[in-house]
């Protein structure tokens with residue numbers, strides 16, 4: 706699984722591709738923080754020991770997108786746009802996880818829940834696994850390197866999306 710940094714950057718890119726980047730600064734900050742939160746939120750399942758299961762699925766994405774549109778989260782101009790942004794940003798998370806090196810069983814994510822409880826994992830890994838051996842030097846080194854790889858891959862895409870969507874009034 707990628708780090709929260711990789712997930713957040715991808716969430717911003719997808720969110721801004723769906724809805725233009727908010728302006729001026731305050732809406733932009735509010736939008737960015739919300740998009741980043743949505744993109745990392747599937748990993749809250751670590752708290753109740755169901756990692757990579759229901760929260761990493763199309764079902765969870767649909768529930769969160771409905772909630773976001775209903776409560777008008779500050780990530781889009783209209784309810785359909787908010788729904789679309791939340792749906793796609795949430796889905797970036799399980800998709801990125803499934804394109805990562807995964808050494809901890811169950812391997813992959815329960816992408817199609819509630820339609821299927823099978824685990825999906827790509828044979829092609831673009832992202833390094835992050836370590837959760839808290840407090841070890843090896844964890845910090847490995848996670849920092851993984852986050853830098855993610856940033857190197859996603860930041861150029863994010864920059865282009867921001868350039869296009871910032872001027873796209």
Ligand SMILES: [Zn+2]
Pocket residue numbers: 706747748757761798799802
């Ligand atoms: Zn995850």
